[in-house]
Amino acid sequence: MGNLAIEWLGNKVKILDQTKLPQQEVYLELSDHQSIASAITELKIRGAPAIGIVGAYAIALAALKIEAGSKGGFLEKLRGVIETIAATRPTARNLFAGIDRMEEVAQADNTIEQTKAALVGEAIKIHSEEVEADQKLSQMGAELIEDGFTILTHCNAGSLATAGYGTALGVIKRAEEQGKKIKVLATETRPLLQGARLTTWELKKANIPVTLITDSMAGYFMSRGEVSCVIVGADRIAANGDTANKIGTYSLAVLAKENGIPFYVAAPTTTIDLSLASGDEIPIEQRSPDEVTHIQRVGIAPEGVDAANPAFDVTPHRYITAIITERGIIKEPYGGELKEMVL
Amino acid sequence: MGNLAIEWLGNKVKILDQTKLPQQEVYLELSDHQSIASAITELKIRGAPAIGIVGAYAIALAALKIEAGSKGGFLEKLRGVIETIAATRPTARNLFAGIDRMEEVAQADNTIEQTKAALVGEAIKIHSEEVEADQKLSQMGAELIEDGFTILTHCNAGSLATAGYGTALGVIKRAEEQGKKIKVLATETRPLLQGARLTTWELKKANIPVTLITDSMAGYFMSRGEVSCVIVGADRIAANGDTANKIGTYSLAVLAKENGIPFYVAAPTTTIDLSLASGDEIPIEQRSPDEVTHIQRVGIAPEGVDAANPAFDVTPHRYITAIITERGIIKEPYGGELKEMVL
Numbered sequence: 051m052g053n054l055a056i057e058w059l060g061n062k063v064k065i066l067d068q069t070k071l072p073q074q075e076v077y078l079e080l081s082d083h084q085s086i087a088s089a090i091t092e093l094k095i096r097g098a099p100a101i102g103i104v105g106a107y108a109i110a111l112a113a114l115k116i117e118a119g120s121k122g123g124f125l126e127k128l129r130g131v132i133e134t135i136a137a138t139r140p141t142a143r144n145l146f147a148g149i150d151r152m153e154e155v156a157q158a159d160n161t162i163e164q165t166k167a168a169l170v171g172e173a174i175k176i177h178s179e180e181v182e183a184d185q186k187l188s189q190m191g192a193e194l195i196e197d198g199f200t201i202l203t204h205c206n207a208g209s210l211a212t213a214g215y216g217t218a219l220g221v222i223k224r225a226e227e228q229g230k231k232i233k234v235l236a237t238e239t240r241p242l243l244q245g246a247r248l249t250t251w252e253l254k255k256a257n258i259p260v261t262l263i264t265d266s267m268a269g270y271f272m273s274r275g276e277v278s279c280v281i282v283g284a285d286r287i288a289a290n291g292d293t294a295n296k297i298g299t300y301s302l303a304v305l306a307k308e309n310g311i312p313f314y315v316a317a318p319t320t321t322i323d324l325s326l327a328s329g330d331e332i333p334i335e336q337r338s339p340d341e342v343t344h345i346q347r348v349g350i351a352p353e354g355v356d357a358a359n360p361a362f363d364v365t366p367h368r369y370i371t372a373i374i375t376e377r378g379i380i381k382e383p384y385g386g387e388l389k390e391m392v393l
Numbered sequence: 394m395g396n397l398a399i400e401w402l403g404n405k406v407k408i409l410d411q412t413k414l415p416q417q418e419v420y421l422e423l424s425d426h427q428s429i430a431s432a433i434t435e436l437k438i439r440g441a442p443a444i445g446i447v448g449a450y451a452i453a454l455a456a457l458k459i460e461a462g463s464k465g466g467f468l469e470k471l472r473g474v475i476e477t478i479a480a481t482r483p484t485a486r487n488l489f490a491g492i493d494r495m496e497e498v499a500q501a502d503n504t505i506e507q508t509k510a511a512l513v514g515e516a517i518k519i520h521s522e523e524v525e526a527d528q529k530l531s532q533m534g535a536e537l538i539e540d541g542f543t544i545l546t547h548c549n550a551g552s553l554a555t556a557g558y559g560t561a562l563g564v565i566k567r568a569e570e571q572g573k574k575i576k577v578l579a580t581e582t583r584p585l586l587q588g589a590r591l592t593t594w595e596l597k598k599a600n601i602p603v604t605l606i607t608d609s610m611a612g613y614f615m616s617r618g619e620v621s622c623v624i625v626g627a628d629r630i631a632a633n634g635d636t637a638n639k640i641g642t643y644s645l646a647v648l649a650k651e652n653g654i655p656f657y658v659a660a661p662t663t664t665i666d667l668s669l670a671s672g673d674e675i676p677i678e679q680r681s682p683d684e685v686t687h688i689q690r691v692g693i694a695p696e697g698v699d700a701a702n703p704a705f706d707v708t709p710h711r712y713i714t715a716i717i718t719e720r721g722i723i724k725e726p727y728g729g730e731l732k733e734m735v736l
Contacts, residue, residue, distance in 0.1 A: 239609070247695075264685055266641025298608075300612045358614075363613040
């Protein structure tokens, strides 16, 4: 599963179409930045670290095709590409972290040909660093997991979301590899069912026992003492530790606190955004109401009913027991340590 | 809409098949207790007050058909009928409250023919009392609703669930009739989508603005100050005020408390079960995992994945701001007042 979700083929990127899972395993080979931008918007590829990686590859692929008489002309054309990629999804920090790195490489004092090669190299480096970060943070996070734990997770923060080992699921897999007996409760994660479709699929492949529940059942199991800890991924972590993640994460954090259950966020440092003082500043993507009124294209509500569809919510840092990154596990107060970790 | 959900036709019961809504309005005429028992189990008719009513009608219909040489023989056959009805669904108190009343009538010192007539009369009385209770509790509850409120509700506690005006939705409708401008956030209520299918349908018919959200979005809107209060129905209320209601209710109550939002339970006194000291004793129905792994018969998860499906959860009384009944609105400490209200 290691590198299955994203593969660099030199002149295109191969991705597993996550909208088709678990029924079909369909791979797409994308050779231009427009098709990658569409794949991100349509969630064919998703998960904060994963879209950071393919966003960088999209810029590299576009750069290879740019014909310009001067470096200035090259950069101007690249700017348009970057704007397209940046406009795909607003919440995940990793996308913008990747874009920032690609821009810095583009701006360096090099010829056009050197710059093209450097951009490809940087995208590959972003990819390999995310894979390595997963390995490290999974190893560190696994120390928090005890034999016999039942772990609740939300959405999908596994290999599919990160191109590597996974973040929340990476921690779970590593703990299992250490010989600990683990059970997982996976929330289905409406509206787009990443938990039901992707997390159960990944855990079954890894032979880790998983029970699917609706999002509304998490409190039931927590209140009965049947959850040892909660681990989720993250899309953006503000400087104070406030964390944006898939809609429903905030509710799980409040329920965990109310029931005295540790609530962990597992994310690479590329998810941390020191430019935002708190979670209030994190932009929340509002997606189409059709995703709520329909499930896999079947209508579930009366025709024409209004629906809201915020794709993420923000969990204030006071609900988060620890943030697990590849550089260490940190706890309240987050402010100082997060800064130290990233800078 | 008043009596649409359940109609007594003398020798059969007419119900609106709620599994077909909102796509189709299909009415069923059921003339024997077995078909009513199946309709309850399959949720063609649902909602605690509603199944209390049809459960009583089922017993009356069966009684009319019993041929027995003695009252003892009659009662023995009736016992089998009552066992079938009692085995349909375990959680809703109203079903057992109705059964208890029917049993008491059956035991009275009357001839078989008199008993048959009395049983029909008692079922009709249960029906009309529930309709009346809805009206009264809606009127009382509406006093808690202010002009401009955005009310979050879960599952369906409207006309469909009660055969009358509704409980949670009754309060909302009454407030709107009083000229208050109300907006409703309706949770879809996985797994069976009673919010998406039924609550939106009822509110659209009543011309009350409604926005559909997934269950996981409730916390998001509460944390942003966009919810004025939460109102839900109930399936069983223990002597201390602990309340069983549709799975996900507990989570909403915890989130409401965390965000300083009033959380109201609206239910007729037939939902109160003084025989249970606390919610720990309320039996929770576990339904088929297929309802979680499939949505309207379409599979959403890998083949063979395990799933849990508790249909209800228990909200401890400390999270409940007030319980609205047809005999008054009560608050903590619930113990004494609940007892006084029922006895």
